[in-house]
Amino acid sequence: MADKNSPKKDDKSGDAREERLKAALKANMARRKAQAKARAASEDKTGKDEG
Structure with a gap:
């Protein structure tokens, strides 16, 4: 009986x-x-500042 309850609990x-x-x-x-x-x-901002 305990085995039948265990799978339901596991599910x-x-x-x-x-x-x-x-x-x-x-x-x-x-x-x-x-x-x-x-x-x-942040990369876009860095790229714009450099170029």
């Missing part, structure tokens, strides 16, 4: 884990995108 925790990982990945990608955008903007 729920697995789903919760997957949701947490998905949210963390989305936040990480947004942060990286913002960093890349900031770097590109």
